[in-house]
Amino acid sequence: MTVAISSLLNRIRVSDSASGPIDAKEYFINMGPQHPATHGVLRLMLKLEGETIREVIPVPGYIHRGIEKIGESVNYRQFVHLTDRMDYLSAMMNNWAVAMGVERATNTVMNDRIEYIRTIFAELERIQSHMLWWGVLGMDLGAFTPFLYGFRDREKITDIFEETVGCRLTMNYIQPGGLMADIHPNFVTRVKEAMAYAKPKIDEYEELLSGNVILQERTKNIGVLSGADAISLGVTGPPLRASGVAYDLRKIEPYGVYDKVEFRTAVGSVGDCWDRYWVRVEEMRQSIGIVEQLIDNIPEGKFMLMKPAKKIIIPEGVYYNAIETARGVLGMVIASDGKSDKPVRIHMRSPNYNNLWAVDSMTRGSRVGDLVANISSLDFVVPDIDR
Amino acid sequence: MSDAITPPEVPASEPPKQDALVTQVIVLGLGAEPYARKADCPAVQVSATQLLPLMTRLRDDAGLAFDMLTAHTVVDRLDANIFELVYYLYSLNHRKRLLVSSSIPRENPVVSTLTPVWKIAEFQEREAYDLFGIQYDNHPDLRRVFLEDDWKGFPLRKDYKDDFMLTHVIEEES
Amino acid sequence: MIPHAGYEVITLSDRANAALPESLWLSIGYMLLAVASTAAFMSVLGMALVYVERKVAAHFQCRLGPMRVGWHGILQSVADAIKLLLKEDLVPDRADRLLFFLAPAFSVLATLLALVLIPMSPTMQVVDLNIGVVFIAAVGGFGVLGILLGGWSSNNKWSLLGAMRAGAQFVSYEVSIILSLLVAVLFAGSLQLSEIVQSQADGWWIWRGHISGFIAFIIFVIASTAELNRPPFDLPEAESELTGGYHTEYSGLRFSFFFLSEFINMFIASALGATLFLGGWMPFHIGGLDGFNAVMDLIPPGVWFAGKTGFIIFLTMWVRWTFPRLRVDQLMRLEWKFLLPLGFTNLMVAACLILTDSYFFPL
Numbered sequence: 001m002t003v004a005i006s007s008l009l010n011r012i013r014v015s016d017s018a019s020g021p022i023d024a025k026e027y028f029i030n031m032g033p034q035h036p037a038t039h040g041v042l043r044l045m046l047k048l049e050g051e052t053i054r055e056v057i058p059v060p061g062y063i064h065r066g067i068e069k070i071g072e073s074v075n076y077r078q079f080v081h082l083t084d085r086m087d088y089l090s091a092m093m094n095n096w097a098v099a100m101g102v103e104r105a106t107n108t109v110m111n112d113r114i115e116y117i118r119t120i121f122a123e124l125e126r127i128q129s130h131m132l133w134w135g136v137l138g139m140d141l142g143a144f145t146p147f148l149y150g151f152r153d154r155e156k157i158t159d160i161f162e163e164t165v166g167c168r169l170t171m172n173y174i175q176p177g178g179l180m181a182d183i184h185p186n187f188v189t190r191v192k193e194a195m196a197y198a199k200p201k202i203d204e205y206e207e208l209l210s211g212n213v214i215l216q217e218r219t220k221n222i223g224v225l226s227g228a229d230a231i232s233l234g235v236t237g238p239p240l241r242a243s244g245v246a247y248d249l250r251k252i253e254p255y256g257v258y259d260k261v262e263f264r265t266a267v268g269s270v271g272d273c274w275d276r277y278w279v280r281v282e283e284m285r286q287s288i289g290i291v292e293q294l295i296d297n298i299p300e301g302k303f304m305l306m307k308p309a310k311k312i313i314i315p316e317g318v319y320y321n322a323i324e325t326a327r328g329v330l331g332m333v334i335a336s337d338g339k340s341d342k343p344v345r346i347h348m349r350s351p352n353y354n355n356l357w358a359v360d361s362m363t364r365g366s367r368v369g370d371l372v373a374n375i376s377s378l379d380f381v382v383p384d385i386d387r
Numbered sequence: 388m389s390d391a392i393t394p395p396e397v398p399a400s401e402p403p404k405q406d407a408l409v410t411q412v413i414v415l416g417l418g419a420e421p422y423a424r425k426a427d428c429p430a431v432q433v434s435a436t437q438l439l440p441l442m443t444r445l446r447d448d449a450g451l452a453f454d455m456l457t458a459h460t461v462v463d464r465l466d467a468n469i470f471e472l473v474y475y476l477y478s479l480n481h482r483k484r485l486l487v488s489s490s491i492p493r494e495n496p497v498v499s500t501l502t503p504v505w506k507i508a509e510f511q512e513r514e515a516y517d518l519f520g521i522q523y524d525n526h527p528d529l530r531r532v533f534l535e536d537d538w539k540g541f542p543l544r545k546d547y548k549d550d551f552m553l554t555h556v557i558e559e560e561s
Numbered sequence: 562m563i564p565h566a567g568y569e570v571i572t573l574s575d576r577a578n579a580a581l582p583e584s585l586w587l588s589i590g591y592m593l594l595a596v597a598s599t600a601a602f603m604s605v606l607g608m609a610l611v612y613v614e615r616k617v618a619a620h621f622q623c624r625l626g627p628m629r630v631g632w633h634g635i636l637q638s639v640a641d642a643i644k645l646l647l648k649e650d651l652v653p654d655r656a657d658r659l660l661f662f663l664a665p666a667f668s669v670l671a672t673l674l675a676l677v678l679i680p681m682s683p684t685m686q687v688v689d690l691n692i693g694v695v696f697i698a699a700v701g702g703f704g705v706l707g708i709l710l711g712g713w714s715s716n717n718k719w720s721l722l723g724a725m726r727a728g729a730q731f732v733s734y735e736v737s738i739i740l741s742l743l744v745a746v747l748f749a750g751s752l753q754l755s756e757i758v759q760s761q762a763d764g765w766w767i768w769r770g771h772i773s774g775f776i777a778f779i780i781f782v783i784a785s786t787a788e789l790n791r792p793p794f795d796l797p798e799a800e801s802e803l804t805g806g807y808h809t810e811y812s813g814l815r816f817s818f819f820f821l822s823e824f825i826n827m828f829i830a831s832a833l834g835a836t837l838f839l840g841g842w843m844p845f846h847i848g849g850l851d852g853f854n855a856v857m858d859l860i861p862p863g864v865w866f867a868g869k870t871g872f873i874i875f876l877t878m879w880v881r882w883t884f885p886r887l888r889v890d891q892l893m894r895l896e897w898k899f900l901l902p903l904g905f906t907n908l909m910v911a912a913c914l915i916l917t918d919s920y921f922f923p924l
Contacts, residue, residue: 003497003522004528007536029718037801051722051889061533068518069543091403104427105916140801142792142886148622214885231454231479234507245479317425319488320458320475333473334461345543349458349475357510368722369888372802386533 012045026054033062037140037372040382044359044371050204051367056360062355064386069345076102076176076312079346084170086350087384089129090325092121092165095174097348100255101332102176104321105314112257113301114178119256120191120294121161122174123287127198128157129326133379137277138209140376141218146209153201156194165191177306181280183298195288202284210281219273223362223374226271233361234354237328239378242279243271249324255358261293276377287373311341327351327379352384389481392507408483412452417441422488428475430486435472438489439499445476446487446504453478456505461519465545468493472519474501491521500526518543568843568862570755572686573598595687599677607821607827608638614824614878621882648813652714654660656810660714665811665818668707672822672829674700679832680754682842682863693754694742697833698735701788705731706828708790708797711819712807723806726889727797728786733896734794737784744770744777744911745837758841763848765840771919773911778838780904785830786877787892789823793884796892826876835869842866 012028032043041062047055067086071079080098084091096118103110110118135150158168164184165173173180184190209215225235230243240247248265250258267281268275306312316338322331328351335345355378363371412419418437422430434439439507445453453476462471467490473487474487500523501508510532512523517531520541531538540547577591599892612627612635627634652661675697677687690696705727712724746752748770749760766774787794798806808819835841844861845855887895 003524003526003529005516007530009536011528011530027718029722035804051726059536061531064533066542072543138885142617142795142799142801143882143884145622145882148624153621208883209885212885214887217891218885218888229506232506234456234505234511247479287512315425317427318430318462318473318488319427320484320486322457329415329457331458331475333458333460333475335471335473344464345462346458347458347460349460353514354507354510357507367889368802369796369799369886 008045008057010061031371037375038382039136039375041378042356042375042380042382042385044375046368046371048368051100053363053366053368053371055090055372056361056363058356060385062386063383065383067387068345068347072343074342075341079343080174080175083348085383086348086387087325087327087352087381088170089132089381090125090327090330091169091171092118092125092174093323093325094254094330095172096122096329097321097325097330097332099174099176100323101319101321101334102145102312105317105319105334105336106312108177108305110178111301112299112303114305115257116294116298117183118174118180118301119258119261120291120298121219123290123294124194125171125196126192126307126326127152127287127291128282130280130287131157131198133280133326133376134205134209134284135220137373137376140243140372141215143209143215148203149201149205149208151227153198155332157195158186160187160190160194163187175304175308176221176312177308178302178304180304182303188295188298191291195295198284198288201287202281205281210277216274216327216335218369218373219277219377221270222273222327222366222370223377224270225358225362229361230271230358233358235328235358236354237326237351238266238279238283239271239276239326239355239358240328241266242268242275244269249322249329253322255321255323257294258290261290263287263290273373273377277313280379311339313338314343322349325351327384328355348387350378350387352382353387356380356385389417408485412441412445412485415441415444415448417444419487422486423560424488426486428484428486430488432488432490435489435491435492435498438472438487439504440499442474442476442487442501442504445487450481451483451485452480453483455479456501456507457484457510459501459508459515461515461521463493463519463543463545464490470496470519472498472515472521479525496520497522497524499524501531517541520544568683568759570680570683570686570689570759572689572755575686590771595677599673599687603673603676603821603825610824610874611641611820611826612638614875617875617878618882619642621879642817645813645817650813650815651810652812656716657714660710660881661810662815663838664707664711664714665815665822666707667710668704668822669818671700671702671704671707672825674703675829676825679829680758680836680841681832681866682861685756685863686755689755691751691752691753694746694752694757694837697829698739698742701738701826701829702735703733705923707819707822708807711811712797715807715810717810719803719805720807720809723797723799723803726799726803727790727807729889730790730794730796733865733893734784734787734900737780737896737900737904738788740901740908741777741781742833742837743785743908744773746836747908747911747915748774749837754836754841758836758843761840761843762846764846765838765843767838770911771914772840772915773907776903776907777911778834780874780900780907781834782876784896784900786880787832787833787896789826789877791823791827791877792881793886794892795886796889799886801886811860827872827877831870831873832866832875834873835866837875839869840865841869 026047026049029046031046032038033041043059045057046053061203067082080095083094083098086094098230129153131150134146138146161171162168164187165171227243227245230240246265246267251265263286266279282321314336322329331349333347334343337344363375412431417440419431419433422432445451455477458475460473464471465478469490472489476485481533513532515521516529517533573591573595577588580587616626627637630636630640678693680686708727709724714718745766748766749757767778790797842865844857846867
């Protein structure tokens, strides 16, 4: 028995079968891989009729680096350094996913200090990721100013990262067994300053963009994704919550110290771009609240519990653990043979790859401008799609 | 490997406790058996021919209601000469996770698609085709997703080799 | 209308005509002066506006903008102009070369023709046509031809989409512009720009024409922003959607022609708005208050004109750096369902005001 294999050319031929007079004929247009609205090298084939989108065919793979293949020939500690090149805006959360997978598989329990610091960093990273998203959404919709506002405020948080971690974008800090280094002595004061700074800024964001009539016109009832569709399409993170499904791993399967903090999950009702916008803005507020609850209570303790020189060998089996990154659920599937310190198979269930395919059903029948709003509201980081 | 971090020893005599969820799936009578390997969540395995009926049932059964296909991937078991298909399901209502595993021979890796059950299966299966060459029967649009259409071979298979790979260099060094 | 006694309008073409019987060379000299001054004005103004735009944008965005080239980056535009001149001129494969070359020229030509009519002060105007308003509207329509041709001839689907958007947008918003211009023309009773300015010697139409003048001004600002392809109506170039729209394939000098004409058009639209509704170079007068008017006359007309035009330019920049972009169908809806009925109603109201002679001032 053989199964027919298609190709991109064939795929386009299938869609291109519609015929008609030349002035009403549908045509294909390539959006990307170099296009300002796709934030990287995402390629979308659009089937257009005039300016109405009939179909979107995503063509990822322009930044595929084979991270999963490399992962089979490196050990877990080395693999951590590949994960922050995936979703570089949730770099430490990606690190955490690997660390947590390894720790759960080897039954290692982290102390409170490590869990506190990890949670604080994850939330800081969520805030800065959403700030950047907010700015980029504004730019995609044609307002350039929010972009710079978002970047300006994000700097305060990346400064904190720089001080403790040593870099600003692809951060390597969370390791299997603990943290790379202890927090910087200034960390607590700097985080408090940054949170006090960020709080009024989020109100400023609302003033600048949320209340704008044009923004509301451009986002309300655009790109509606129903809850049932979102679940079936494997959409996670803010887009899923915007569709009315209160699925937040931080609440449902608390990891870190999320079970010790008070926060609320923002849930939308319609599932349009506006809901996705609103959910993320609200998440920023909640994350600030989480950081503020934790920052004063970081307990004392060791920052690394596994000696870095030791080989980590995971017992035989298939392991899965998931983490809620800024974009959705990042799942780690580790298959180990119990003998080697390298995995037999390591698979990252990336949130962006799974969210990507919702674009088509969201966008059909709307305009090119709506597609840009949809892409922006799903908040793609392309290296995470391709891995 | 005395300095390695190894798991705490589990007494071999004690039979592993079967999870209630696994029992619930097995009594459906659609060919599900307890997972033969070890996993950190409730797990069942099923033959490739029974995969689609079982999955449809798992989604539609009110007591299970696995409405989310969280992840689908493949593990290349070269020593056993099989591809192990791994499906992680999640039930939003019951907040339960289930691993469904199915093994297919490496020579003829054909399995029916799950696209009718979950829409995202179409794309997760495309990724699995791209990297492992698993052929999904009745798939609406089976083609490569990351690599070019004319790429030779399936890179995540254990026996994959091409000219610009570095893994064999690393292996030799170690 | 009683022309204000204090100002006598002398245009460059008037001077050339007057000099012709005496000396042919003097007349030619005036014509050359007109040509040279317009060309120089256009390029200098273009660079100045780019600089101002960048500075205004920077300060809206909590940054400084160009700071390195010259004092506070004042020579940045010169550096950019030199860079654009030296850049390679690329023509896409299988583009319609003739139209591709002509398109930027059309754009600049339309801009140039409109620019000569703008009355900047009683003595700073090149030509003063008796159908000035109609002429500007007509050559303004010529400008979109350059955009359409540029988009069509580039052999690029994104450019074509941008050009088609520009065409649809222009045709729609031209209607509203004309309707709002007509209000001022009705008030002034003339199509000649200098006469429209003189007619505002007792007060500007924006407040003398009651609410009607104000509404016409607002419609004019919105519709002209749309016609200039400036945000929030920059759909023809919409960089995040169409990667640059009609000028995606243009580079170097040809791109700078489009760029220049866009900025000069912004000046022309603002100057036209200032002339028709804010009195042009006419100082702020209140009919009947002679002492007050005399004080206002101390400020020269050229300064008044620059101030008013600058204000409207600042207004459009303010809007540009604050608002997101509209969508295509929303743009059309705004025009055909909102601005157009409002414009017609406003025109009727203005006509009634004129028939009953109920201006705001003089009492």
